[in-house]
Ligand SMILES: N[C@@H](CCSC[C@H]1O[C@@H](n2cnc3c(=O)[nH]cnc32)[C@H](O)[C@@H]1O)C(=O)O
């Protein structure tokens with residue numbers, strides 16, 4: 001066993017208290033051995049003037065969409081997808097997806113994110129990027145059936161299932177999978193009935209975009225006479241391991257349904273604001289006992305992958321939604337971005353405690369905007385950003401030391417992304 005001692009800093013405990021202490025990590029097992037007063041490690045990582053905290057968990061993203069950052073802005077979801085995003089995604093090759101996912105992974109590591117959930121196509125290329133970056137991820141192929149004939153639709157479902165089976169356990173177990181129908185309005189109900197049982201047989205969770213916009217809710221209510229999540233449950237979704245993205249427009253019945261089922265909700269406040277999708281009832285979800293995590297969504301609807309921004313947005317917009325300044329307080333926001341997201345994804349991370357995965361970020365506190373230190377949880381929620389992260393550790397391995405990313409060649413990743421993004425835009429314009 002080789003150990004790593006993160007030393008000289010303050011430590012954020014799972015109960016959201018902060019104390020001076022060190023963290024000892026078993027590098028091979030990728031687990032935390034001790035927190036607080038720890039025996040000396042074989043190697044050390046300096047956390048002086050820093051806060052050692054769980055790595056942030058981005059529970060819903062499309063990493064490769066980093067290629068489309070700034071490509072199409074200022075439109076609502078439906079026209080943004082149909083007029084801009086889907087046409088250019090149609091010309092992307094697996095190598096583009098690999099380059100885009102590498103860019104997203106680089107940005108994530110630089111912002112202290114250690115684990116994420118990714119829905120996209122060309123998933124093996126996403127897995128390559130995640131593996132090389134050293135991150136932890138739950139990945140899946142987004143299945144869409146609208147605009148496809150029966151055979152094409154079934155083939156996309158089959159691919160979603162095959163990916164979930166084949167990629168599970170990749171990257172030394174850091175990659176796990178989910179079956180990912182894109183949304184309740186972009187996949188066909190009869191196909192869900194056929195494939196949900198197959199996903200259960202494969203023993204993978206199911207992840208889907210749900211109740212993101214009013215335009216997604218109304219057609220289901222009109223056509224089926226029930227709320228979207230009732231419709232989802234009718235088609236076999238919303239088991240304890242399942243999780244939805246967004247949940248922007250939920251009624252009281254649906255909030256109870258989620259809480260009782262134990263299904264997770266990934267709140268994506270920045271994407272919901274940018275696409276003017278609406279404001280999720282986050283405090284109500286938390287009060288009902290639902291498992292709530294945070295996600296950035298893709299970089300084309302955010303436009304960055306900084307989970308610190310997301311947790312600040314969650315706190316801010318949560319207060320607006322509840323019309324109550326005490327709603328979604330600092331600890332709740334930080335909790336959602338760490339333990340909450342980890343619980344949604346089924347990862348044993350998001351908490352600095354013995355036996356948990358050694359997925360850790362060290363934040364530099366030595367700056368004007370984090371002074372004075374009345375309350376470090378407040379700083380995490382309201383004043384810190386990803387640029388303050390000094391070191392990022394995942395599965396016991398140091399991915400970034402003193403802001404130098406060790407697993408990826410940052411310059412090369414950025415250059416390749418720049419070139420491939422430009423070429424993709426050219427191909428899309430020629431069509
Ligand atoms: N099988 C599909 C892939 C779907 S991947 C997941 C999709 O989600 C899309 N997406 C990104 N953000 C959002 C969102 O906020 N809501 C709904 N879809 C989104 C994204 O553009 C991507 O095409 C295909 O081959 O096209």
Ligand SMILES: [Zn+2]
Pocket residue numbers: 060061062209245297298
């Ligand atoms: Zn999404």
